[in-house]
Amino acid sequence: MLDERRVSVGTKTYRVFNYKWSGCKRDIFADHWTEMVECLEEHPDQTALELLVEFQVRYPGRYSQRQLYTLQKRVRVWRQQAVQRLINEVSRTPNQASLETSR
Numbered sequence: 001m002l003d004e005r006r007v008s009v010g011t012k013t014y015r016v017f018n019y020k021w022s023g024c025k026r027d028i029f030a031d032h033w034t035e036m037v038e039c040l041e042e043h044p045d046q047t048a049l050e051l052l053v054e055f056q057v058r059y060p061g062r063y064s065q066r067q068l069y070t071l072q073k074r075v076r077v078w079r080q081q082a083v084q085r086l087i088n089e090v091s092r093t094p095n096q097a098s099l100e101t102s103r
Helices: 033-042 048-058 065-102
Strands: none
Touching: 033 048, 033 065, 048 065
């Protein structure tokens, strides 16, 4: 192919074309996440590994050890949100308590 400066530009041979679909995968834990959250709320110190093992027993063949890292990320986000909820509750409580004591 010649451009206007008469330079020959060939095809890009260094690119590897992969025709597999590489979009986002579906959420593995979507079907049982509400149950998992209930378990985490009952036992907040439970690790992701313990949670995964529990759900492997509940739903045999559904979850594998390879999904542990994904579950760890989900549990980490859940814990961060739980901490934020606690901080918000604590920050509201002193204001209400100070109003009640001033009366």
